[in-house]
Amino acid sequence: MSLALLPIGIIAFIQTQQIADQSKRTAELSLIAVTEQAAATERSLLQEAFGAARALTSVVKLVKDDPQQCSEFLKAYREEVDRYRLVGFINVDGLMNCSSSREVYDFSSSPAFQDTVARSVRTVMVSDRGRVSGEAVVIATVPVFDEDEPIGYLFISMSRDALEVSELDDPSRTPLSLITFNDKGDIVSSEEDQSVATAELPNTYPLKQLTVNTRQVFTAKNAEGVDRVYALIPLIDGTVFGLSVWPSDTALLETDFNSRLSSILPIIMWVASLVVAFWALNRLAITHIGKLGRQMRHFALNRTLPRKPLGERVPVEIVAMEQAFLAMANSILQDEARLEDSLREKNILLKEVHHRVKNNLQLISSIMNMQIRQAPTEANKRVLQRLQDRILSLATVHKSLYQDNEMARVDAGILMREIVARSLDIGMEANAGVDVVEEYDSILVGPDDAAPLSLLTSEAVTNALKYVPRGGKERTNITVSLKHTGDERALLRVSNTAGGDAPEEGTGLGSKLITAFARQLNGTLSTSEENGLYVLELDFPVPMADKVVYDY
DSSP states (O other): OHHHHHHHHHHHHHHHHHHHHHHHHHHHHHHHHHHHHHTHHHHHHHHHHHHHHHHHHHHHHHHTTOHHHHHHHHHHHHHHHOSEEEEEEEETTSEEOEETTOOOEEOTTOHHHHHHHHHOSOEEEEESSOTTTOSOEEEEEEEEEETTEEEEEEEEEEEGGGOOOOOOSOGGGSOSEEEEEETTSOEEEESSOHHHHHHTSBSSSOGGGGOOSSOEEEEEEBTTSOEEEEEEEEEETTTEEEEEEEETTOGGGOOSOOHHHHHHHHHHHHHHHHHHHHHHHIIIIIHHHHHHHHHHHHHHHHOOOOSSOOOSSOOHHHHHHHHHHHHHHHHHHHHHHHHHHHHHHHHHHHHHHHHHHHHHHHHHHHHHHHHHHTOSSHHHHHHHHHHHHHHHHHHHHHHHHHHSSSOSOEEHHHHHHHHHHHHHHHHOOTTOOEEEEEEEOOOEEOHHHHHHHHHHHHHHHHHHHHHSOOSSSSOEEEEEEEEEEETTEEEEEEEEEOOOOOSSOOOSHHHHHHHHHHHHTTOEEEEEEETTEEEEEEEEEOOSSOOOOOOO
16 A cells, blocks of 8 residues: 555655745745836836837938038927936047937047947947936947948937836835846946945846746845845846845745645655554554464474463454464364384383393293203203303393383493393302402493493403313402493403413304404404403493494
């Protein structure tokens, strides 16, 4: 809506500016019209003077060669009109022998006459003291041509006091000053004293610069620095101009049209439309969308549905969004419930599988125990006992898996403690004189690592028991430890006092199994013997995620 109102506001603003400009031009035309009215008398006198001069040139061209007849004609004309001080004809050489005064004058050295000859156009000049009349006069001069060649100049001299300003009916429409000036910028007349008139002239524009044949109104400071409004009109095109002076707050420039308010009004209306649009959008959409967003975030964090709907006076579209959200949330909760049930069932099944595997391994161990009792030789018994020990190690792993709620990780420390304890029960008699030290960190390993780690530990402890000295005067020891060595790294260390002899030659199967289990754990296996200790170390990764293992 605001975007739709924007072009309308722009159009209204432009039209308002146009109306304001038109109102201003109308007010300026009123000011020019008043100036024209005030200067009507001067315009009329000057136009009559030029008209009379042009009419007299036709007669003068006929009688100019007879100075006496020419002077009599001009004298008769002046006496008949009675408002001119002198009417005369000056030859191009500056000699005036034809005039209403019937006297002869030589103007060849006069600067004013020389300027008239140089321009050869009609002019209006002023003189504070006329050479013939001896008073302040205004002289209108018209060139006389004979076949496009100037042969002289006819002039009409009138009293400066004759150029009076027309009186206006409304004093509020009377200018502060009215000045007429010629095309050279010389003041021809003024209603005030000339010094007063000069003080009211614009200080930035000389009168010579204002000699244009266009009507215009402009604002400038006068010679005293006061703001004034000036109206300029041409009285006689290209020859005489009028300049009226008005106060800056003249009533003629005031209009009923408030341009500033009218220009701002479209902007105010558009801003108001934006405010209304934002308020309506906030009330009808943003508030309800914010509530719906909070309900979604609450559901994402707590998996609980909102207790109350958005309420009444909610747009249909947002109600549809809320219903879709509630339906989706219910579907998610039902799917999660089904997944939890399915996961619980799978966990129960996995526990049952691990439990049954553990039972089956124990059953196999029991059968092997029966076979051990019937073994014909001690060597056969030891082989079967070693095999039984390995089977029980696997059973211990499955026991730990089904007893743990998570079934994804086994605490290796607990697992190894149980395996080492069982290996010691089987392989070491009472009062053997061997000290056993165990140190385990709580390290969680996956099922794929638990089996090889438990079997490797069982083989390493069995080898330690096989070669540790027994029955001597000095105490010997076996140390088993599992420690964290860094991020997702662990170190298994099995050490025993060296120096004991094996009861018989071994097959080397235990060492091969240890190497295979170390590779299955992706670990680094090392053995050493120094200071009377035989040490086996396995540095292996304990990743949080499942890892790739080798199948041997």
